Each structure stands twice: as C-alpha cells, then as structure tokens.
Amino acid sequence: MEFGYVGLMCAERDYRPVGSRAPRFIKASRPLHLSWQVVIFLLGLAVVAGGVVLLPLPGPGWLVIFAGIGLWATEFPWAQRVLHWTKRKVLEWTHWVKERREERRRRKQAQRVR
CATH class of the missing domain: 1.10.287 (Helix Hairpins)
Known part of the structure; x- marks a missing residue:
C-alpha cells in the first residue's frame, strides 16, 4: 500500500x-x-x-x-487547496511514523525471542 x-x-x-x-x-x-x-x-x-x-x-x-x-x-479557494494538501501530507506522515514504530516493535520482540 x-x-x-x-x-x-x-x-x-x-x-x-x-x-x-x-x-x-x-x-x-x-x-x-x-x-x-x-x-x-x-x-x-x-x-x-x-x-x-x-x-x-x-x-x-x-x-x-x-x-x-x-x-x-x-x-479563498487557493488556501482551501493548500489546507487540503497539508492535511493529506500530515496524514501520510502519521501513517509512515506508525508503520516505522510497528516495525521497530516487531524487531525488538524478535530479538527478545532469540
């Protein structure tokens, strides 16, 4: 995705x-x-x-x-477009951070199992 x-x-x-x-x-x-x-x-x-x-x-x-x-x-329509773009980028960044956090958590758990 x-x-x-x-x-x-x-x-x-x-x-x-x-x-x-x-x-x-x-x-x-x-x-x-x-x-x-x-x-x-x-x-x-x-x-x-x-x-x-x-x-x-x-x-x-x-x-x-x-x-x-x-x-x-x-x-102003131009500000509405800027706000829409900003919201989209913040949501993408938040999703990216959550994915990285999950990945790091999985790696830590895998190291503990060894």
Missing part, C-alpha cells in the same frame, strides 16, 4: 467544495463581499505572521500558521 493513497483517502472523506463560505447576505453585495475578503485576509495575515514569530520561540508556531491558513480557507 502506498502512503500517498492512504492520506488521499482519509483527507477526501471530509473534503468540501472550494469557494467562499461567507454568509449569503454578504455574498449578495459585491462591495460588501470584497470588504469581507479584505478583513479575512488581514486577520489571516496577522495570525500567520504571529505563527512565523513563534517558530524560533518555544510555542506552537506551525499550529498557529495552519490556523491562519484555515482562516484564509474560509474565503
């Missing part, structure tokens, strides 16, 4: 269509929707910038960065 398939399979289970998730009354007015997108972009930028600052410091830097991208993903 290839790891890429497992990540793709798990990540697509809760995949939503790309596009704006703004309330209907905001999408109805072009100027209001544009203002909404600017606000979401600036909030996401602030969160991502905070995550970048936290990277060299002890703290959840990457988690904060992904939260900012998640905020962007509520409004």
